[in-house]
Amino acid sequence: MKVLIVGGSGGIGKAIVKRIQESYPNATVHATYLHHLPQDMREKLQWHALDVTNEAEIKQLSEQLTELDWVINCVGILHTQDKGPEKNLQSLDIDFFQHNLMLNTLPSIMLAKHFAKALTQSHSARFAVISAKVGSIADNKLGGWYSYRASKAALNMFLKTLAIEWQRTMKRGVVLSLHPGTTDTPLSQPFQQSVPKGKLFTPEYVANCLLPIIANATPAQTGRFFAYDGTELPW
Numbered sequence: 495m496k497v498l499i500v501g502g503s504g505g506i507g508k509a510i511v512k513r514i515q516e517s518y519p520n521a522t523v524h525a526t527y528l529h530h531l532p533q534d535m536r537e538k539l540q541w542h543a544l545d546v547t548n549e550a551e552i553k554q555l556s557e558q559l560t561e562l563d564w565v566i567n568c569v570g571i572l573h574t575q576d577k578g579p580e581k582n583l584q585s586l587d588i589d590f591f592q593h594n595l596m597l598n599t600l601p602s603i604m605l606a607k608h609f610a611k612a613l614t615q616s617h618s619a620r621f622a623v624i625s626a627k628v629g630s631i632a633d634n635k636l637g638g639w640y641s642y643r644a645s646k647a648a649l650n651m652f653l654k655t656l657a658i659e660w661q662r663t664m665k666r667g668v669v670l671s672l673h674p675g676t677t678d679t680p681l682s683q684p685f686q687q688s689v690p691k692g693k694l695f696t697p698e699y700v701a702n703c704l705l706p707i708i709a710n711a712t713p714a715q716t717g718r719f720f721a722y723d724g725t726e727l728p729w
C-alpha cells in the first residue's frame with residue numbers, strides 16, 4: 495500500500511501518519527509538511543516539503559509519486575496570528591476569507607486534480623479530506639465563523655462533485671469528507687475553553703477513529719460526509 499498524507503506535520507495529520515505506520519507496517523508512507531518537519535518521525539517515512547497553496551509544487555510532487563492508494567489531506571486553518579473566526583458579519587474581512595479558501599478549499603481540489611492519475615492505478619483508491627461539521631449547511635444552528643464555515647461548505651461541495659465524476663472515471667475510488675470532532679491541536683487551541691468536558695479529543699483518539707472509516711469505506715459510500723464516530727453527517 496502506498497499512502498500520501500498531506501499536512502502530516504499537523505496535530506491530526508501526524509497522528510494519522512503514526513496510526514497508518516502501526517496498522518500497515520509494510521506500507522510506503524509519504525507525508526508533507528510546510529514549516530514544521532517532525533524530527534521524531536523520520537524512519538520509514540518519506541517527508542516532502544509542500545506548500546499546498548502552490549499548484550506548481552503539487553504538480554511537481556504528483557510527478558514524483560505516480561502510484562498511490564490513499565491520499566489524505568489534513569491541511570487546514572481556523573485562525574491566523576492576527577485574525578480569528580468571525581463572531582459577526584461586521585468582522586468579515588476579504589483577505590481572511592480568501593485565506594480560508596486558499597487553505598481549506600482549494601488545496602483538496604488541486605490535490606485531486608494532480609493525483610487522480612496516481613490513484614487511478616489503485617484497486618482501493620481513497621481520497622479523504624479532513625473537513626469540519628461546521629461546514630454543514632443543514633447543521634448550522636449557531637451562526638458565526640463565516641469564513642471557516644463557508645470554506646468547509648465549499649470543500650464539501652467540491653468533494654461531492656468530485657465523487658460523482660470519479661464514479662464514472664475511477665470506479666473503485668472512494669471520496670470521503672471527514673469530521674474529526676474537536677481535537678487538541680494548535681488549530682483549536684484558542685477555542686478549547688468552551689468545549690464540553692470529554693469532548694476535546696486527543697489526535698491519537700481521532701486517528702484511531704478515522705482510520706477504520708477510511709480503510710473500510712466502499713465505493714458505495716463515495717461522496718459522503720462522516721464524523722469520527724462513523725455517523726453520517728448532513729451536507
Ligand SMILES: NC(=O)c1ccc[n+]([C@@H]2O[C@H](COP(=O)([O-])OP(=O)(O)OC[C@H]3O[C@@H](n4cnc5c(N)ncnc54)[C@H](OP(=O)(O)O)[C@@H]3O)[C@@H](O)[C@H]2O)c1
Nearest residue numbers: 501503504505506528529530545546570676677679681682
Ligand atoms: N482540531 C480541531 O478541533 C478540528 C476540528 C474540525 C476540523 N478540523 C480540521 O482538521 C484539519 C487538521 O487540523 P489540525 O487541528 O490538525 O491543525 P494543525 O495542527 O494546525 O495542522 C495544520 C497543518 O496544516 C499544514 N499547513 C498549513 N498551511 C499550509 C500550507 N500553505 N501548505 C501546506 N501545509 C500547510 C501545517 O503544516 P506545518 O505545521 O508543517 O506548517 C500542519 O501540518 C483541518 O482541516 C481542520 O480544519 C480540526
